[in-house]
Amino acid sequence: MDTFFAKNRLSAYLDGALPEGETAEVSAAIERDPALKAEYDQLRMAVAALRRHGPVSAPEGFSARVMAAVEAEPGQQGVVVQFRRFFARVPVEALAVAAAAVLVVFAAGSQLGGDSPSEPALAKAPPPPVATDPAVPPVADAPSESRPAAAPERGETLGGSAEQPPDLANAAPSVLPQQASPKQIAMPAAQGNAYVPEWEGDNAQQDTSFGGMEGLTLSVSDPEVMQKLYMLAESHGGRMLDEANQPLRPYELSASDPVARVLLLVPVDRASGLRAQLQSFGARAGGPVGAGPTLAAGNSGFFLQLELLE
Amino acid sequence: MLLSVLHGPADQDLVRRVQQGDSEAFGQLVLRYQDRIYTVCLRQLGDRALAEEVAQDVFLSAFRAMGNFRGEAKVSTWLFRIAINQCKNQKLYHRRRARGRHEPLEGRPDPDRPAREFAHPGRAPDAGVHKSEAERLVAEALEELEPDYRSIIVLRDVEDMAYDDIADALGIAKGTVKSRLHRARSQLARILSRNLKPEDVL
Numbered sequence: 001m002d003t004f005f006a007k008n009r010l011s012a013y014l015d016g017a018l019p020e021g022e023t024a025e026v027s028a029a030i031e032r033d034p035a036l037k038a039e040y041d042q043l044r045m046a047v048a049a050l051r052r053h054g055p056v057s058a059p060e061g062f063s064a065r066v067m068a069a070v071e072a073e074p075g076q077q078g079v080v081v082q083f084r085r086f087f088a089r090v091p092v093e094a095l096a097v098a099a100a101a102v103l104v105v106f107a108a109g110s111q112l113g114g115d116s117p118s119e120p121a122l123a124k125a126p127p128p129p130v131a132t133d134p135a136v137p138p139v140a141d142a143p144s145e146s147r148p149a150a151a152p153e154r155g156e157t158l159g160g161s162a163e164q165p166p167d168l169a170n171a172a173p174s175v176l177p178q179q180a181s182p183k184q185i186a187m188p189a190a191q192g193n194a195y196v197p198e199w200e201g202d203n204a205q206q207d208t209s210f211g212g213m214e215g216l217t218l219s220v221s222d223p224e225v226m227q228k229l230y231m232l233a234e235s236h237g238g239r240m241l242d243e244a245n246q247p248l249r250p251y252e253l254s255a256s257d258p259v260a261r262v263l264l265l266v267p268v269d270r271a272s273g274l275r276a277q278l279q280s281f282g283a284r285a286g287g288p289v290g291a292g293p294t295l296a297a298g299n300s301g302f303f304l305q306l307e308l309l310e
Numbered sequence: 311m312l313l314s315v316l317h318g319p320a321d322q323d324l325v326r327r328v329q330q331g332d333s334e335a336f337g338q339l340v341l342r343y344q345d346r347i348y349t350v351c352l353r354q355l356g357d358r359a360l361a362e363e364v365a366q367d368v369f370l371s372a373f374r375a376m377g378n379f380r381g382e383a384k385v386s387t388w389l390f391r392i393a394i395n396q397c398k399n400q401k402l403y404h405r406r407r408a409r410g411r412h413e414p415l416e417g418r419p420d421p422d423r424p425a426r427e428f429a430h431p432g433r434a435p436d437a438g439v440h441k442s443e444a445e446r447l448v449a450e451a452l453e454e455l456e457p458d459y460r461s462i463i464v465l466r467d468v469e470d471m472a473y474d475d476i477a478d479a480l481g482i483a484k485g486t487v488k489s490r491l492h493r494a495r496s497q498l499a500r501i502l503s504r505n506l507k508p509e510d511v512l
Contacts, residue, residue, distance in 0.1 A: 011492035015466075017473065042499040047467050049502060053445040054468030058348040059362055063340045066369045070333060073373065244371060244395055 003033055010040050014047060213301040214275070216283040221309045226250035229262060229304070236274045238266030243303075253308040264302040271300035278302060318342075321385035328376050336376070340369055343386065346469055347393050353464045354397035356453050364400055368393045383478050390469070391479040394461050401457060444506065451501040459494035466491055 006029035012018050013026045030037050218225065227250040230240045241263040242248040248262055266274050283304065318338065319327075327335035347368050352361035371392050379388060452460055465471045465479060466487075476491075477484045 008492065011495050012488055014495075015473075017488070039496075039499075042503050043495050045506065046495055046499040046502050049444060049448050049506060050463065050467035050498075051470075053442060053448040054353060054464065055345065055349050056352055058344040058365065059358070062344050062348065062362065062365070063337065066340050066344070066366050067333070067337050069366060069370055070336060070373050073370070242395070242399060244375075244392065246367075246371065246396070246399065248399065 003029060003036055006030070006033075006036060007039065010036075010043055014040070014043055212271075213303055215286060215303050215305075216278060217286055217305045217307065218278070218281060218283040219307040219309055220282070223252040223254060223308060224250075225253065225306055225308075226260060226262060227252075229264060229306075232274065232277060233264040233266060236264075236266045236270040238264055238270065238274070238299075240264055253306065255308070255310070258308040258310075260306045262304050262306065264304065265296070265299050266302075268298055268300050271302075274302065278304070322381055325376060325379055325381070325385060328373070329379075336373055339372075339385070343389055344369075346386070347389055349468060350390060350393045350464055351397055353449075353452055353468060354394070354457070354460060355400060356449065360400065364396050365393070368396050371396065384475060387471075387475045387479045390465060390471070390475075391481075394465075394479060397461075398457065447502065447505050451498055454501050455494060455497060458490065459497060462487065462490050463494040463498060467495075 006026045009018055009022060009026050013023060016023075018026065030040050222228070226240075226248075230248075230250040233240045240248050240250070243261050243263065245263070251260075253260060264274065264278075283302075319335075321339065321342075324335045324339050328339070344365070348361060348365045351365045351368070352358055355361050355364060368389065372389055375392075379385075383391070452464070455463065461480060462476060465476045466473075471479070473484050473487050477487045480487070482490070
């Protein structure tokens with residue numbers, strides 16, 4: 001093993017992360033090359049210094065301050081409790097009508113499927129609900145025995161799909177997510193962010209409309225594009241967030257940081273105007289929807305991948 | 311069973327309880343991870359007041375997003391990922407603010423100033439640690455690294471995370487973790503060697 005090869009493996013060697021054969025070769029190279037040994041000692045020193053002097057303790061009272069902030073959160077009783085409460089407020093009649101409608105559609109689909117020998121009826125059955133997803137509480141958790149089936153049905157009816165909602169929390173931020181339906185709708189139980197629909201609010205009964213999330217890609221040569229989108233969102237009564245649903249301050253794209261993902265969140269009735277403007281800027285369909293933020297009730301979202309052209 | 315007696319409930323069990331509305335379980339998660347998350351924020355931002363604020367935001371964001379957590383990543387990795395992202399956003403915001411393009415953010419110190427809090431410890435809990443000259447040198451050396459290098463070296467050498475978990479937290483390939491970590495360590499070693507000798511720390 002030559003020195004260059006060994007030099008590039010010093011860090012992994014230090015971590016014991018090399019295959020056995022390479023470990024022996026790097027050891028031998030360090031033994032015979034004083035310059036390499038000096039470099040290895042410097043690395044060891046840096047790592048030792050970090051391990052010894054890097055960790056610190058949180059300030060006194062930190063956890064108490066966090067918990068005080070948590071207690072002040074509207075969702076402090078937990079998403080499951082929120083979810084139960086939501087279904088407790090939906091009239092039983094409405095759920096019965098919705099369930100009946102699903103049954104009628106299903107029955108009609110089965111009948112149509114039965115007419116075609118090449119297309120079995122089962123092929124038209126709706127996809128299974130996502131009730132096993134921890135983000136969606138089990139049906140048995142529902143407070144009323146007469147309402148449990150509503151959870152999966154709600155997702156299918158609104159979203160037209162039983163796909164799981166975008167999972168911002170589990171998504172690796174720098175990995176482009178797989179494409180998903182551009183009209184994918186987040187179920188309320190998955191609203192784990194600052195913009196969770198407020199079931200306790202005055203409009204809790206009426207506020208059942210969920211806007212869609214569209215994924216778009218915008219390739220531009222203007223590094224200030226984020227600033228313009230920020231103002232555009234504001235002019236449509238909306239705001240700009242990052243993929244973790246946190247308010248995002250615009251910054252300049254650069255050659256070293258040429259890609260960004262932003263969510264423009266606007267009221268549903270302003271979405272078409274914003275879409276038209278985004279399209280006039282050259283935004284094209286297809287973007288990072290799958291792992292994007294979830295939506296609050298009454299809002300539409302445009303999840304944009306911004307790419308700075310060279 | 312034995313593990314749970316020794317170390318308390320597993321992270322996943324605590325998450326499940328939080329998802330069922332048990333905010334006390336979330337308190338246990340905060341206690342379990344507060345030092346590590348605060349450390350990551352401090353080493354990323356270089357300012358203790360800002361680090362505390364961001365670390366609190368990390369836990370709040372985690373609490374809000376807990377309903378989405380399906381256990382595909384470790385809880386620790388998930389928290390570190392949120393922390394790294396929040397720190398990155400803070401840096402970008404303050405960098406921009408320093409250029410005068412944004413409204414002032416009241417009460418927050420400017421992390422871009424050259425004199426870091428490490429040289430002026432003000433808080434009691436970790437003030438003793440910062441008295442060390444070696445610690446000051448380490449903190450200043452970290453400040454000189456590029457943000458991506460700083461993230462990876464803090465996760466690996468301060469938080470002792472495995473390569474796979476770092477890859478997951480940063481959203482990069484394991485091979486990238488290895489190569490970036492090597493460059494980060496080499497750069498840090500060069501900076502530290504100006505003022506620190508191996509015998510000071512080894």
